[in-house]
Amino acid sequence: MPRLAPPTGLVHRSFIAAMEELRAEGQGGPDDDTTLGAALRDYGTRWRDRAVFEQYVAEVRAAAHPTAPLAVPVTTLWYVDGADYVGRISVRHTVATRFLREYGGHIGYDVRPTARRRGHATDMLRACLPYAAELGLESVLVTCDTDNIGSRKVIEAAGGTFEDERSGKLRYWIRTGAPRV
Template identity: 75%
Template sequence: MTRPEPVAQTGVPRLAPPSGRVHLSFVAAMEEFRAEGRGGADDDTTLGRTLRDYGDKWHDPVVFERYVAEVHEAVHPAEPLSVPVTTLWYADGGNYLGRLAIRHNIATRFLREYGGHIGYDVRPTARRRGHATAMLIDSLPYARALGLTSVLVTCDSDNTGSRKVIESAGGAFDDERGGKLRYWIETGD
């Protein structure tokens, strides 16, 4: 298998299903997350766990393809008690900017209290440019297509940036639980 060629930027970032088109940029983004301390043993986020599982292997195109396939398969999890997840990557052509995960339900206590329906990450060098807000707003039709009329989105109580993102996307504050601010966002008609 050959290494993917970088894809030109289009100037219009978009959410799309994960693909090998952003392989090189994705690997660089994961290194940025690691450089800021993500992926350590105490990082129990999806990104943290994924960095521990794949971080040293993503450079291999075969492993990257397998990872992309696993992300796609999370929509139909093999384990009966797993929550289905649709993951979308936010990219400008071949430039990976971030990812967003939509949980099809919040059937577990953790998700109902703290995790919510939608989680997102923007690579460190792409932050403070409106990408997180655009990603969250652009994800609402996807959530609506899954039958979700409103979604729970949470952030750490001290994460001012994420709070502003959620509020800019129409988040209505519900409450705070265990250091997490909880917001509901209507997905539209």
């Protein structure tokens, strides 16, 4: 049964296979401005080296700390089934930049192509809401491209309430269950 877990070296082989699947469908190109795209460009050819992969895992885990050298701390969890990497979901601790407030939102996720259409994205999104609540977020902004019907359905199934569309992005809010402060 898949579950959310902190990034781990235990899924090394499966992770590399998943990244190859994502690259084969066009992720990681020069115009891919997603978190995944940047990781594929920065590490894609080097992940096979176990030491480089472990360094990557440590960097992803460290990005959650408020002292991380990022504009916004981000907690990334991997969706794993034993030693099999299925996908990842990232929760930005705030939407403190204009880009995140307008387009990026609090949460981003992806599922490896061979594991899609099985409910994994919906399960990941629902399962990460308590993590967002622990960060003190009462609700989270989740966005998707207007033509991404699958992602729209995932967001709505996880309780997303449509707010509006901005520059080709649908914007939804999802309550996390965190108590109001």
